Amino acid sequence: MNIANKLTVARIIMIPVFLIFLLVPMNLGVLGSGPFFLPVSQLLAGFIFIIASITDWLDGQLARRKNLITNFGKFSDPLADKLLxxxxFVSFVGMGRMASWMVVIILAREFAVTGLRLxxxxxxxxxxxxxVAKWKTFSQMLTIISFLFNNIPFGPGGFPLDQILLWIAVILTIISGADYFYQNxxxxLRSR
Structure with a gap:
């Protein structure tokens, strides 16, 4: 197994660790005070997600630059990205922090494009x-990071940055899905 594939496997292994820190109630303390606070377990989940996101970028770079592209990588890399x-997104819906309809749009696009690829x-x-799909993935990861490190006021009236980024991610998700189906x-038509 080459280094790019090892990074992909590491990303898959990080997912349950990320979810444990995000979803399992832990009394690890809180950083900050007032409206600007962050549970330590959520902070750790955020760092794990960032590391996992970096492995997504890094394994792709290594695979292309060092010609380490394998069938395992072609299958597991996009799967690891979608799982992460x-x-x-599903966790944030369960936590009541994201609108379920927005996450349904994101999930529907992923299933539709995966079906098209099949x-x-x-x-x-x-x-x-x-x-466009790469920008979509970047916007989704940035949105998740902003939700993990929430309580950052932005814009007129203190409208939260995480909500602005979520709307951008949903819009790019729709555009990239339409682009995939239009381009392909x-x-x-051949499969009718």
Missing amino acids: VMSA VAAGEGDVIAASK RDVL
């Missing part, structure tokens, strides 16, 4: 990640 991001693979085609419409 979706586990965070149809393309059946036809012998590979659908690579587009630039021939795959669907």
Whole structure:
């Protein structure tokens, strides 16, 4: 197993650790006071998520630069990304911090694009990640990080940065999903 694939596996292993710190009640203390406080367990979850997100970028860089692209990596890297991001979004819904309809849109796009990729693979085609999809993933990860380190006021009337980023992530999710289906419409037409 090459280093890029090891980083992908490490990211998958970090997911339950991230979820434990985020969701399991722990009395590790609180940082800050008043409206600006953060439970230590949530801070640790945030650092784990950031490290996992960095491995996403790093394994891709290593795989391309050192020609370490494998079938395992093609399968497991996007799976690890989806597991990491979706586990965070679903957790925030369960915690009452995110609107469920927004997360349903994000989940629906992921399932739809995965389905499109499966149809393309059946036809012998590979659908690579587009630039818009990379921006979508970045915006989703940034949104999650902002929710993990919440209580950052921003904008007129102190509108929270995490909510602004969530809207951006949802909009980019819709745009990237539409882009995938438009750019690969021939795959669907051939499979009719």
